[in-house]
Amino acid sequence: MPTIYICAAIGGMIAAIADLVQKEQASAVLKMTTISARHLNLAVPPLYVFIIVVFLGVLLCFVFQPNNRKAGFAVGAGVIASIMTVTPYQPLQTGQPAEPGEGTYLHPGRDGVQLASSDMGRLYLAAGMIDMASIPVTNDLAIPVEVSVSFHDRISRRTFQQVQAIAPGATRSFEFAAQSQDGSIDAELFLTVAGEQSNVVSATGAAPYYSDALLLTQAVPTFAQAQIDKNALDSYSQTTGLAPRPASDEEVRAIYNKPTGFFNQLQKKLLTPRKF
Numbered sequence: 001m002p003t004i005y006i007c008a009a010i011g012g013m014i015a016a017i018a019d020l021v022q023k024e025q026a027s028a029v030l031k032m033t034t035i036s037a038r039h040l041n042l043a044v045p046p047l048y049v050f051i052i053v054v055f056l057g058v059l060l061c062f063v064f065q066p067n068n069r070k071a072g073f074a075v076g077a078g079v080i081a082s083i084m085t086v087t088p089y090q091p092l093q094t095g096q097p098a099e100p101g102e103g104t105y106l107h108p109g110r111d112g113v114q115l116a117s118s119d120m121g122r123l124y125l126a127a128g129m130i131d132m133a134s135i136p137v138t139n140d141l142a143i144p145v146e147v148s149v150s151f152h153d154r155i156s157r158r159t160f161q162q163v164q165a166i167a168p169g170a171t172r173s174f175e176f177a178a179q180s181q182d183g184s185i186d187a188e189l190f191l192t193v194a195g196e197q198s199n200v201v202s203a204t205g206a207a208p209y210y211s212d213a214l215l216l217t218q219a220v221p222t223f224a225q226a227q228i229d230k231n232a233l234d235s236y237s238q239t240t241g242l243a244p245r246p247a248s249d250e251e252v253r254a255i256y257n258k259p260t261g262f263f264n265q266l267q268k269k270l271l272t273p274r275k276f
Contacts, residue, residue: 004072005058011076012057016050019080020269021262025092028083029053033274038157047270053079095151095160095176097132133185133209135174139166140215142228143236143255144246147216148192149174151203152276155181159276165246171213180207188276194252195268196220200275226256 020027032049036042057076066072137147144167152159156179166172178185185207191198191214198219203211217224232254236247253260 004066004069005061007069007072008057008061008066008076009054011073012054012079013076015057015077015080016053017266019084020046020050021266028080030269030274032083034276037274038152038159038276043273043275045271045273050270053083056083092150092159092161094162095153095158095178096162097175097177131178131180131185131207133176133178133187133203133211135176135189135203135211136171136213137164137166137174137191137219138171138213138215139168140217141223141252141256142168142233143252144168144244145193145216145252146246147172149189150192150276151176151178151189152187153178154186154188155179167244178203178207178209183207185209190275191216191219193220193223194247194249194256194258195265196222196258197272222258223256226258229255229257 016029020029025031029046029049032053033044033046036044036049054076057079060075060079060082061072064071064075066075133151135149135151137149139145139147144165146163146165148161148163150159150161151174153176158179160176162174162176164172164174176187178187183206185203185205187203187209188200189203190200193216201214201219203209205211232251236251236255237244247255250260252258
């Protein structure tokens with residue numbers, strides 16, 4: 001039986017690694033980590049959930065009682081399918097404020113009070129722009145990159161995510177719908193660039209909320225401390241032509257001398273704590 005339990009643990013570990021690498025944010029490990037952080041206030045690294053998943057594969061042997069090593073391995077590997085059945089994945093919405101259009105509008109914070117106006121643009125400004133947060137991000141890196149901003153509204157307990165490409169020296173605004181309470185917005189966010197995640201930043205203030213511009217090198221200090229690999233930068237520049245495209249995660253990490261590869265990717269996913 002100890003051998004069967006070991007085989008079940010190996011099956012659970014392989015299944016969890018494959019699920020984590022292939023499905024990214026849709027993986028059972030990251031999904032359970034997010035749920036525990038959002039609803040149980042347990043902001044732990046995904047590694048802890050990974051260990052729990054492997055341990056569950058061993059516990060399932062007590063239920064199904066496999067009689068050989070192959071059956072034990074299959075039981076352990078099936079733990080991911082069991083978890084995904086009870087934790088369905090839904091992609092994060094962008095949370096962008098609604099576009100103006102024709103129809104009836106509700107005044108924010110006053111349910112049931114209908115407003116009508118021939119000036120739809122001004123009415124949209126009054127009704128739709130109050131409950132929102134605008135987060136400008138400035139790219140002070142040497143290359144255009146794709147920046148992901150994850151935004152969590154603590155009042156409505158909803159989480160959004162937006163991705164935008166930002167040219168060097170340019171600033172792009174990330175606008176999120178955020179519920180206000182007593183005229184204030186209470187939210188938090190973090191940035192992700194080329195697999196590097198910033199610390200969680202508070203976004204709290206009067207609605208509509210406008211934060212100061214976030215510099216990438218300040219939000220993710222590892223880029224400010226890294227030296228640029230000129231050969232990798234020249235190699236990227238030769239492939240972009242006259243219209244520079246956003247550098248891929250691998251190109252950014254190569255230019256800024258960041259480790260790459262499967263094990264580095266797995267390590268970052270397992271050891272980076274998730275708050276929401």
